[in-house]
Amino acid sequence: RYGYFGQDKPEVVKLLLCNVSGCLTDGQVFLSAGGEEMVSVNTRDEAGIRMLQREGVEVVLFSSSDNPIPKALADRLSERTGCKLQLSVQHKQAEVEAMMEARKLVWKEVAYLGNDEPDVECLNLAGLSAVPLDAPVVALNAAKYACRSPAGKGAVREFAEHILLLKKKAKSKMDQDRIRRDMF
Amino acid sequence: RYGYFGQDKPEVVKLLLCNVSGCLTDGQVFLSAGGEEMVSVNTRDEAGIRMLQREGVEVVLFSSSDNPIPKALADRLSERTGCKLQLSVQHKQAEVEAMMEARKLVWKEVAYLGNDEPDVECLNLAGLSAVPLDAPVVALNAAKYACRSPAGKGAVREFAEHILLLKKKAKSKMDQDRIRRDMF
């Protein structure tokens, strides 16, 4: 009856990984004859990212090599959200594991928001994982949580709230365990 | 039996406060590689603002410090709608109360259309308050009226009609009270 004895420390998410295309954006890329390229983000998703950052969860954005986004656009997204943006990721699992090692984290401390086939391993491995409402079945099957909000229109915010709710529950459970422990 | 004796003068809304991002717009911000930034507004929401203005209700737009919009874009929105636009508001309640004082208004005379956590106090305090269909739960719970229209696609118009309907009902009730009073 010494030390914490809940089912290991649960409020552990320290890092959220999130695709730009199909998670933070709805996957639409606007192309103009003049060569311009646009994507859109929703301010409530940006608010969700800020909520996590305020609670000490680092958020890193991924842009895959299949859906390259121009460097200038990546820089603007990075600046708006205050997130590091990993450009042109090819092997997501390897990339995430490198980031985990640099931060001394294990998979249980990682949350992952993905939306397609290249995300399947990470969705399976991450402590918490989710897909937007409109994700293809292959990703949906691997995710632990299916958002009711579609990509680019609230999925990031919803998953952020989900993560924070679990952190809060875990924290209150730890507090109760501590109280109970002190009672004996 | 002298003076108006309904439950105080009800057709009182003199001022509508409305967020730009997530109320007047759908929260989507279009970002281009070239550095351009776009938002969209719906002409039926603009028509709703004009309906209120014609009935003597002042409409003021808020842009929060969390979702800054470029000054040039704010100027264009202000010009199109004929509304004052308060840029980079940090503490909404304080801001609204300063505006109320300048106009000698009380909360009952204020209508508020909000969509997220920073709006909760104002949604609770305002005489009339609403959120768009797609607002996060935290804002929904504080609002007195939940629009069936989503943000940026009719929510402002719907709330405007709701305000004008209540004004009309209140006016006709006052007229009836006056008639009844005159009968005795």
Added chain:
Amino acid sequence: RYGYFGQDKPEVVKLLLCNVSGCLTDGQVFLSAGGEEMVSVNTRDEAGIRMLQREGVEVVLFSSSDNPIPKALADRLSERTGCKLQLSVQHKQAEVEAMMEARKLVWKEVAYLGNDEPDVECLNLAGLSAVPLDAPVVALNAAKYACRSPAGKGAVREFAEHILLLKKKAKSKMDQDRIRRDMF
């Protein structure tokens, strides 16, 4: 039993009037910090306009003075659709009646696709009238046909098909009447 004796010639629609904002477009206006303004049209609505033009129905687009669109944008819409575009219309009924006089038409020969309060008289008067799925109630109540397609995403096409179907039915009824007449 001489001359046509159905309930007057029914396949009469010669002119379709259609709002740009809220009918041909979804009412969204994209504003950029740089001063650019964009609207979007759907190619299936453009196809609907061409279907009517091929059957000899003239299509005229209206842009109201409340929702002004830049002259350059109006010219592009006019060119793409092959329609005359009446800019900054203030009094729709007067405008339509002037057009009817110039073309020697009566209201029964006019179809009208509208979406808001300023359209109510014309929706009531026109031989055929419709509103997009998402039109405000005030316009919906005045329309003879409510599209299942929303504004800017098929409403024009749907109304065009409706007009052409009625023309076809009317024509086949006239043919039958003629046959029956010839039989006696």
Added chain:
Amino acid sequence: RYGYFGQDKPEVVKLLLCNVSGCLTDGQVFLSAGGEEMVSVNTRDEAGIRMLQREGVEVVLFSSSDNPIPKALADRLSERTGCKLQLSVQHKQAEVEAMMEARKLVWKEVAYLGNDEPDVECLNLAGLSAVPLDAPVVALNAAKYACRSPAGKGAVREFAEHILLLKKKAKSKMDQDRIRRDMF
């Protein structure tokens, strides 16, 4: 009992033809006062095209003469997707048959994703054919498969998965037939 004896070789789709406007895009064309023209594509549809290409299915995009897209925009779409883009096609069936002849293919080896009247013949003739969820009835009636995803938002991806699933089923059936054949 020699040679393959299933109902002729079924995993035959070698070529997918797909409209740009109304299939790969949602049909929306964004027009600016400044003369710019934009369309949007979804990255999951682009992923669907890549899935087919990896399995040896050639994908060719069609832009019809009714909905011309600027050459520069067509080039960008072609580059992003790695597809040939046939500009301003007038008679689709003739065009497709010319392509089939050049590749020595028959209709059974062709898949076709269309969305409107000019696509009806090809939808009828192609071995596999589909329309997006929101296609007009005239095209829907001619298609062998109706996507649950709307145009520009997953229809291409869904049809790609459908094609690949049928190829896989056909292949496993051929394998079983071969095994059964070997057993006797």
